Amino acid sequence: MYSLVALGFVLIFKASGVFNFAQGVMVLFAALTLVGLMERGVPVVLALGLTVLVMILLAFAIERVVLRPLVNQEHIILFMATIGLTFFLEGFGEMLWGSNVKRLDVGIPDESFMVAGVLVNRLELTAALTAAILVAVLAVFFHGTRIGRALRAVADDHEAALSIGIPLKTIWVIVWSVAGGVAIVAGIMWGAKSGVQFSLSLIALKSLPVLILGGFTSVPGAIAGGLIIGVGEKIGEVYWGPLVGGAIENWFAYGLALVFLLFRPQGLFGEKIIERV
Amino acid sequence: MIYRTAGQFKTTYASDQAIFPIVQDRVVVTLALVAAFVIPPALASEYWLQAVLIPLLVYALAAIGLNLLTGYAGQLSLGTGGFMAVGAYSAFKLSTAFPHLDIVAVFLLAGLVAAGVGLLFGIPSLRIKGFYLAVATLAAQFFLIWLFNKVAWFVNYAPSGTITAPDREVLGVLVTGPNATSGARYVMALAFVAIFGLVAKNLVRGRLGRAWMAIRDRDIAAEIIGIRPLRTKLLAFGISSFYCGVAGAELVFLYLGSAETLAFDVNQSFLVLFMVIIGGLGSILGSFLGAAFIVLVPIFLTNAPHWLGLNMSVALQKHIELMIFGGLIIFFLIVEPHGLARLWQITKEKLRLWPFPH
Numbered sequence: 051m052y053s054l055v056a057l058g059f060v061l062i063f064k065a066s067g068v069f070n071f072a073q074g075v076m077v078l079f080a081a082l083t084l085v086g087l088m089e090r091g092v093p094v095v096l097a098l099g100l101t102v103l104v105m106i107l108l109a110f111a112i113e114r115v116v117l118r119p120l121v122n123q124e125h126i127i128l129f130m131a132t133i134g135l136t137f138f139l140e141g142f143g144e145m146l147w148g149s150n151v152k153r154l155d156v157g158i159p160d161e162s163f164m165v166a167g168v169l170v171n172r173l174e175l176t177a178a179l180t181a182a183i184l185v186a187v188l189a190v191f192f193h194g195t196r197i198g199r200a201l202r203a204v205a206d207d208h209e210a211a212l213s214i215g216i217p218l219k220t221i222w223v224i225v226w227s228v229a230g231g232v233a234i235v236a237g238i239m240w241g242a243k244s245g246v247q248f249s250l251s252l253i254a255l256k257s258l259p260v261l262i263l264g265g266f267t268s269v270p271g272a273i274a275g276g277l278i279i280g281v282g283e284k285i286g287e288v289y290w291g292p293l294v295g296g297a298i299e300n301w302f303a304y305g306l307a308l309v310f311l312l313f314r315p316q317g318l319f320g321e322k323i324i325e326r327v
Numbered sequence: 328m329i330y331r332t333a334g335q336f337k338t339t340y341a342s343d344q345a346i347f348p349i350v351q352d353r354v355v356v357t358l359a360l361v362a363a364f365v366i367p368p369a370l371a372s373e374y375w376l377q378a379v380l381i382p383l384l385v386y387a388l389a390a391i392g393l394n395l396l397t398g399y400a401g402q403l404s405l406g407t408g409g410f411m412a413v414g415a416y417s418a419f420k421l422s423t424a425f426p427h428l429d430i431v432a433v434f435l436l437a438g439l440v441a442a443g444v445g446l447l448f449g450i451p452s453l454r455i456k457g458f459y460l461a462v463a464t465l466a467a468q469f470f471l472i473w474l475f476n477k478v479a480w481f482v483n484y485a486p487s488g489t490i491t492a493p494d495r496e497v498l499g500v501l502v503t504g505p506n507a508t509s510g511a512r513y514v515m516a517l518a519f520v521a522i523f524g525l526v527a528k529n530l531v532r533g534r535l536g537r538a539w540m541a542i543r544d545r546d547i548a549a550e551i552i553g554i555r556p557l558r559t560k561l562l563a564f565g566i567s568s569f570y571c572g573v574a575g576a577e578l579v580f581l582y583l584g585s586a587e588t589l590a591f592d593v594n595q596s597f598l599v600l601f602m603v604i605i606g607g608l609g610s611i612l613g614s615f616l617g618a619a620f621i622v623l624v625p626i627f628l629t630n631a632p633h634w635l636g637l638n639m640s641v642a643l644q645k646h647i648e649l650m651i652f653g654g655l656i657i658f659f660l661i662v663e664p665h666g667l668a669r670l671w672q673i674t675k676e677k678l679r680l681w682p683f684p685h
Contacts, residue, residue, distance in 0.1 A: 119661040127664045130604050133597065134656030141649025258462045301473050304466030311455050311463060 063261075071132040072139060074257070076230060079143045080105055081237030086146065098234075105230030106223075113222045177239045184235060185273055188228075197224060259307035279303045330678040346528055363517055368510035376509040377582075383622045384516040385577045390602040390614035391527050392570025397600070398609035399531055400563035401543025402452050406464035407571050408595035409471035412588060414441040414572025415579040416481045419490040422580075430495035434519070434576050441572020442565040444471070449564025453557055468593055475588045491585035512581040519577065523570060528611050530566070539563055540609070571599075605659055607666025616667040624652060 063070070083104050087097035116131050192198040203211040204221050212218055260279050264271025286302045330351050337343040347353045367380055389411060396402050418437035421428060428436075448467040452460050475481050482490055494501055501511060530536050538559045541549035550556050579586045598621060606617020628648045663669055 116657055116661075120664070127604075127660055130601070131657050131660050133601075134653045134660065137649050137653030137656065139653070141646040141651075141653065145643060145646035145650065258465060262459060262462050301466060301469035304462065304469055307462050308451060308466045311451060311459055 070229065071129060072135040073229065073233065075136045075139045075143075076105070076108075076233040077237045077240065079108070079139050079237075080230065080234040081240065082143045082146070084234070084238065101234055102231065105234060106227045109223050109226035109230050112226055113219060117222055118219070180235060180239065181273060181276075184232065185270065191228075197221075201225060256303060259303040262307040263310055279306065282306055330675070330681070332679060344532070346532070360521060363521075364514065368514055371513075373509055376513050379622065379626060381509065381513055381516055381582045383618055384513070384520045385574055385582050386599065386602060386622060387615045387618040388516075388520050388523060388577065389571050389574035389599045390606065390618045391524060391611060392567045392574060393599050394603045394606075394608065394611065394614045395527060395531070395539070395570065396563050396567035397603055398607075398613075399536060399543060400539040400560065400567075401546075402449075402560060402563060403461045404464040404564075404567070405461050405593070405596045405600065406448060406467035406471075407599045408591040408593060409464075409468040410441050410445055410568045410571040411575025411578060411595065412471055412475055412591035413444045413568075414438060414575035415586065415591065416475055416490060417441065417572070418576035418580060419492075420481065422493055422495060426493070430580070433495075434573050434580075437576040438569040438573040441575065442569040445564045445568020445571075446561055449561050449568075452560050452564065465593070468596055472588050472591060475591075489585050489587045490579060492580040492583075495580075516577055516581050519573065523573070524611060524615075527570070531611065535559070535562065543609075601656065605656065605666055607668030610666065610668035612671065613666050613668030616671070620667065624655065628652070 080101055084097055084101045087100055088094065112135065116135060117128075120128055120131055190198075192202060200211070200216045200221055201224070203214075203216055204218060208218065211221075256279070257276075260272065260275040262275070263278055264273070264275030283302050332349055335350055337348065342348070347356060367376060371380065389407060392410075393404060393407050396404050414437045417440040418433050421433045421436055422430065425433075444467075448464060451463040455463060501508070531539070538549070538554045541552070541554055542556060542559050542563075546556060549559075575591065578590065583590060602617035602621045603614060604617070605620050606615070607613025625648060628651055629644070659667075
């Protein structure tokens with residue numbers, strides 16, 4: 051589950067070097083749009099199509115209004131801009147669709163069954179499968195297609211990519227659209243599990259340790275990190291939580307990330323950072 | 328015409344290195360400071376003091392603290408809320424455990440405790456930087472809040488889990504607690520901000536400040552020219568946390584009166600970071616401007632519809648407020664990524680030449 055959100059982060063970070071704080075809120079926004087449309091009687095498929103369209107439009111708008119004027123600024127400034135974006139989208143989404151907790155029914159029953167003595171939740175299984183498929187598709191997209199190669203070129207070096215004729219603006223729109231698409235999937239999954247509500251945007255913060263664990267630039271890393279954090283959090287809560295008074299779920303992920311940072315700063319699959327003076 | 332430096336010759340190093348080398352600056356700053364001490368307590372209404380000026384001062388202090396760390400030493404921190412909580416809770420513990428201890432001493436000691444905690448969480452900064460460090464400080468934020476929530480000792484076993492400012496006096500005037508007048512609390516906050524602002528200004532001009540900036544600009548190069556990164560970074564964390572701790576103590580004792588951990592959650596950290604970035608990274612003046620911006624804009628946005636005669640539901644207004652707030656942040660970053668302090672600098676440059684710009 052965390053992996054899905056983290057995936058969006060990784061995508062944008064890879065392609066533009068921007069740490070997109072708004073990813074969590076994009077998840078919320080996508081889910082809200084979908085639910086809002088469905089509540090107004092739009093059939094599921096059409097609603098999904100419209101949501102995709104909205105996210106692509108959003109990507110265009112973000113590129114035009116936020117990113118283009120801020121080309122060449124420092125990372126922290128871009129980071130702050132995405133925080134501003136977070137506020138904006140939050141207000142915008144809730145203004146459009148209201149701020150009540152909504153139920154999202156996608157037709158996957160939230161029920162559990164036993165497989166070899168382990169309790170498996172069907173919804174979570176679906177989420178895991180979706181994540182796996184998404185990663186496979188993205189991997190093919192990144193390595194096999196022309197656009198994917200262009201994306202990686204942009205990630206390596208903006209200027210070099212520009213000079214060999216890769217349209218930076220288009221690429222950014224594509225990246226943000228793809229991140230929007232991932233946000234939709236994540237939004238549906240989270241929304242189906244715990245209802246579409248404001249706290250969805252808070253998982254953005256949770257995916258930071260996921261990224262650290264997996265490495266900032268690695269797609270498989272995001273998945274592995276998500277698994278480790280998700281499982282570790284629950285196990286930590288169940289086994290060690292009672293020893294210190296419970297509710298360690300809130301900071302366990304960060305603690306884990308901290309330990310990781312001390313021993314392997316580039317994460318599990320990340321590229322080693324080499325610095326030159 | 329008014330703001331002209333012609334005829335002001337600097338004949339000694341001391342005068343060249345002064346905090347405010349220009350006479351007009353000195354006059355204006357002194358006048359503003361005196362005015363700040365005299366006018367609001369006498370004239371401002373309860374609402375202005377309580378809802379605008381006191382939070383502004385408290386947040387300005389926190390913003391100075393974060394600016395020392397992020398703006399000058401270049402260490403991104405999202406743990407401000409946590410460090411403020413440390414200050415607030417230790418001030419509460421100190422003032423209830425030692426009722427006779429002077430409240431000023433309580434604030435300072437609370438700051439020291441926060442500094443100690445800050446030092447502890449600053450250790451990872453030696454190996455990591457940027458967003459990685461942000462995650463490390465985020466760990467501090469969540470861990471500290473959890474700690475204060477879980478351990479009842481910090482709230483003196485109060486079942487509600489809140490800390491309440493006790494009544495304390497300075498020079499025979501009640502300054503904290505629910506019974507103190509807002510004027511007294513304002514003056515107290517202002518005194519702290521004025522003194523610590525001056526200290527910060529001097530810190531960043533001195534050897535330590537220059538070492539911080541060297542680390543910020545290129546840490547490896549700084550290390551090669553003989554700046555010890557361990558000491559410098561940890562000092563930045565310590566001093567920054569001291570400021571944040573005092574600000575946190577003030578937040579509870581002078582502004583809110585009582586608080587629980589919710590008052591120090593991660594949004595608080597972001598808020599202070601906003602102030603620093605909108606005000607201007609690496610500028611003490613910017614911290615004040617940023618705090619003023621962040622405190623005033625929501626108040627303005629809340630009241631604007633009334634002035635315009637519009638009638639909106641509270642929820643809608645809240646959402647529009649969020650939108651405008653987010654939009655303004657993006658707008659400011661696009662127009663002036665170096666913050667309000669930079670705008671002020673440009674104005675000053677223009678003023679010096681005015682009215683003959685060529």
